Amino acid sequence: MPVELDLAGDPVELTAALxxxxxxxxxxxxxxxxVEAALRTQAPHLEVARSGNAVLARTTLGRPSRVVMAGHLDTVPVNDNLPLRRTDGVLHGLGTVDMKGGDAVMLHLAATLPAPGHDVTFVFYDCEEIEADRNGLGRIERDLPDWLAGDLAVVCEPSNAVVEAGCQGTMRIAVRTTGRRAHTARGWMGENAIHALSGALATLAAYEARTVDIDGCRYREGLQAVRIGGGVSGNVVPDEAVLTVNHRFAPDRGPAEAEAHLREVFAGYDVTVTDMAPGALPGLSAPAAAELVAAAGGDPVAKLGWTDVARFAALGMPAVNFGPGDPTLAHTQQEHVPVADITRCAAVLSTFLS
Structure with missing residues (x-):
C-alpha cells in the first residue's frame, strides 16, 4: 500500500515522511x-506518467519556456541511520541530504503552483546511486524523450541551498606496466612491473592541477591515484602492474581533450580509458538560469563533482544543481539537513517558478 503523503503541507514534514x-x-x-498516488490525487492540474519506478508530472499551460526539475528517489544502503530522528532545527537520517529534501521541495511545488510562470516538468527517478546504465533518466530518455525537453534543468541534489552551476567531468584510466617473472631469490633475473610504476607515481605527486574560471565559477581539477595492483605471489617478481587514476576535469574540456591530456601526462606508459562521463558548462547566460540565480539572491558556484546535470547538458539545455543539504554528507552515516535549507529552497524555487 502506498504511504500517504501531504504534498501541500510543510515541505520539512514531507521530507521526514519520504x-x-x-x-x-x-x-x-x-x-x-x-509519489504517484499523491500527485494523481493532490495535483490534478498535472499530467502524470510512470516509467518503471520513476514518476513524471508536468504542466501544459503553453508557456514560452519550460523548466525540468529532477530528483532521484533512491538512496545508498542503510547504515544504521533509519528511521528519521530530529534535533533542534535538523533532520537526521538516510536520504535527508541525498536527496529526499530536494524531492520534498519538488513535490511541494508540484502541488502548490498550479499556474507557474514557466511550464514545469517534474522527474522523480530511480537507480541514480548505482551503475550508470540502470539510471532511470537513461530509460526515460529512450522511452519518453519529450518529458526531458526544456529550456533549463534544475537538479535538486544537495548544494547547501546555493546554485551550483554545471559540473566537472570525470575519467578513470588504467596505467599498465609489464615485466618479467623471476623468483625473488634471484630477482635480478626478472623485471619488476610494480617498480616500473615509480615514474608514474612521481608524476602524480608532482602534478599541478588547473583551476579554471567559467562564467565566474571556479572549477578546481584533480588527478589522483585511486588503486594499484600487481603480482601473483609473495616470492615472484611481478610481471604486470596496473595503476588506476581518476581525473576530474573542468567543463571547458571535453572527454577527447581530457584523454589527450592524460596521455601526455603519462607519455611512455600503456594507458587505457576505463570510465568516462563528460562535464557540463554552467550555462548561466540562459534567461531561465539567470532568473533562478536572481531568485536565489547569491553568487552561483562551480559544482565540484559529477551529477546528472551532465545528462541534461548533453540534451542541449543548461543545467544547475540547487537543493537543501551539504553534499559532503551524502553517503555518510551522519547525513542530516537543516530545516532552514529545505524552507529556503522551497521559497526560492517558488519565487523563480512564479
Missing amino acids: VDIPSVSGDEALIADS
Missing part, C-alpha cells in the same frame, strides 16, 4: 507508488 520510506537503489517501488 525519509521513513526505505528506497535503496533497486527497491524504489513503494516510494514511487506513494
